[in-house]
Amino acid sequence: MIVWVNGAFGAGKTSACRELVELLPGSMLFDPELVGSGLCRMLPDDRLAPVADFQDLPSWRKLVPEVAAALLAEVPGPLVVPMTLLREDYRDEIFGSLAARGLAVHHFVLDPEETILRERIEAREEYPADPAASARVRARCRENLPRYRTARRWLDRDARLVDTSRFDPRQTAEHLAGLVRDGAARCPIVHSTDSTADTVAAAVLLFDEQDRVLLVDPVYKPMWEFPGGVVERGEAPTDAALREAEEELGLHLEAPALRLLAVDWEPCTGPRRGGLRLVYDGGLLGAEARAGLRLPVDELRGWRFVTLDEAAGLLPATRYRRLAAALDARESGELRYLEAGRPAARGVAKAG
Structure with a gap:
C-alpha cells in the first residue's frame, strides 16, 4: 500500500510523514526526490538542460513506481510518500503504474489556508547553516503557489484534501493515520493484472x-x-x-x-x-x-x-x-x- 501525501511546496508534507511512519506499523518513508536527484547526477548535461523539473523526466515517472514496488518487497509497508505532484497526467502515469502492480494508493493533499501556508513558508529554514540556500527554497515555495492553486481543482476531485491550518505535524499525522485505517482516501483505480503475457x-x-x-x-x-x-x-x-x-x-x-x-x-x-x-x-x-x-x-x-x-x-x-x-x-x-x-x-x- 502507498500513502501518497501531496500538497504545495512548504505545506509540511515531509514533517507530517516522518510522524506518520511512527503511527503505521511496518511503514517506511520513501522520498521520490531521491530518485530525481540521482537521475540529475547520472544523466548527461545535454539531456538535463531543457528540463526545469526532474518530474518532467520520463525516467523519473517510470522509476518511482519501480522503486516503490521494490521497497514494498523488502518491508511490510505501507510506503509513506511525501511528494508534491501537481500535473494530472503525471499523477495518472505514476498511480496507474502502481495500480498495475497491484499496489493500492491512498492519496492525501495537505491543504492549509493560504495565509497559514505563506507563514509556514516564510518560517522555513531548510539549511540553517546556509541562509542563502534557505532563501532560495522559500522563493521556490512561493513561486509554485499559483501552480498549486491551479492543480487544486483536479486534486479536489482525486484526493482527500486535509485542512492542516490548525494542526502541527503530529496532529496531521494522527489525522492521516485514522483516514488510512478507514480507507477514506483510497484511489478508486482498478488496473491490476496477474499476468505479463500478451x-x-x-x-x-x-x-x-x-x-x-x-x-x-x-x-x-x-x-x-x-x-x-x-x-x-x-x-x-x-x-x-x-x-x-x-x-x-x-x-x-x-x-x-x-x-x-x-x-x-x-x-x-x-x-x-x-x-x-x-x-x-x-x-x-x-x-x-x-x-x-x-x-x-x-x-x-x-x-x-x-x-x-x-x-x-x-x-x-x-x-x-x-x-x-x-x-x-x-x-x-x-x-x-x-x-x-x-x-x-x-x-x-x-x-x-
Missing part, C-alpha cells in the same frame, strides 16, 4: 454527425484512449468490444452494428503488455445516445469527440497511427493489418 484487446470507434471520433480519458494513464479493453478468457473479441462499450459508456450495441477496421500487433514496452489490438467501427452516436453516456468513475474521467488532427495531441504515437489506419480503412472499406500502428504487408483484404 493480450488481445478490442476497441470501438464511435462518431458524431461531424464524423469526429470519440476518445475517453482514463484515470490510470496519462493520455487518452479508445473505448475498449482486454478480451477475457474464452470471450470472442466482438463480444469484448460490445461488453466494454456497455461497461465504459453505458451503451448497448448490437454485434451486427460493428465492423472490423484494423488489427494491430502492439509490442510489449516496459510494464505495458503487448498483443493484438482489434479496432471496430461502432457507427454514429447520436445526440440522444450521447446524452445517456455513463462513465465508470474508477476508470474514466471524461470523453470528447475529436478530429484526427486533434487526436495527435491526445494519443500516444502508436495508438494515433492505429486510429489513422482505422479511419482510412473505414473510408476505403479495406481491412488493415498493422504492427505497432504501421502497415506490415502490402496485401489488404476487403472488410466483410
Whole structure:
C-alpha cells in the first residue's frame, strides 16, 4: 500500500510523514526526490538542460513506481510518500503504474489556508547553516503557489484534501493515520493484472454527425484512449468490444452494428503488455445516445469527440497511427493489418 501525501511546496508534507511512519506499523518513508536527484547526477548535461523539473523526466515517472514496488518487497509497508505532484497526467502515469502492480494508493493533499501556508513558508529554514540556500527554497515555495492553486481543482476531485491550518505535524499525522485505517482516501483505480503475457484487446470507434471520433480519458494513464479493453478468457473479441462499450459508456450495441477496421500487433514496452489490438467501427452516436453516456468513475474521467488532427495531441504515437489506419480503412472499406500502428504487408483484404 502507498500513502501518497501531496500538497504545495512548504505545506509540511515531509514533517507530517516522518510522524506518520511512527503511527503505521511496518511503514517506511520513501522520498521520490531521491530518485530525481540521482537521475540529475547520472544523466548527461545535454539531456538535463531543457528540463526545469526532474518530474518532467520520463525516467523519473517510470522509476518511482519501480522503486516503490521494490521497497514494498523488502518491508511490510505501507510506503509513506511525501511528494508534491501537481500535473494530472503525471499523477495518472505514476498511480496507474502502481495500480498495475497491484499496489493500492491512498492519496492525501495537505491543504492549509493560504495565509497559514505563506507563514509556514516564510518560517522555513531548510539549511540553517546556509541562509542563502534557505532563501532560495522559500522563493521556490512561493513561486509554485499559483501552480498549486491551479492543480487544486483536479486534486479536489482525486484526493482527500486535509485542512492542516490548525494542526502541527503530529496532529496531521494522527489525522492521516485514522483516514488510512478507514480507507477514506483510497484511489478508486482498478488496473491490476496477474499476468505479463500478451493480450488481445478490442476497441470501438464511435462518431458524431461531424464524423469526429470519440476518445475517453482514463484515470490510470496519462493520455487518452479508445473505448475498449482486454478480451477475457474464452470471450470472442466482438463480444469484448460490445461488453466494454456497455461497461465504459453505458451503451448497448448490437454485434451486427460493428465492423472490423484494423488489427494491430502492439509490442510489449516496459510494464505495458503487448498483443493484438482489434479496432471496430461502432457507427454514429447520436445526440440522444450521447446524452445517456455513463462513465465508470474508477476508470474514466471524461470523453470528447475529436478530429484526427486533434487526436495527435491526445494519443500516444502508436495508438494515433492505429486510429489513422482505422479511419482510412473505414473510408476505403479495406481491412488493415498493422504492427505497432504501421502497415506490415502490402496485401489488404476487403472488410466483410
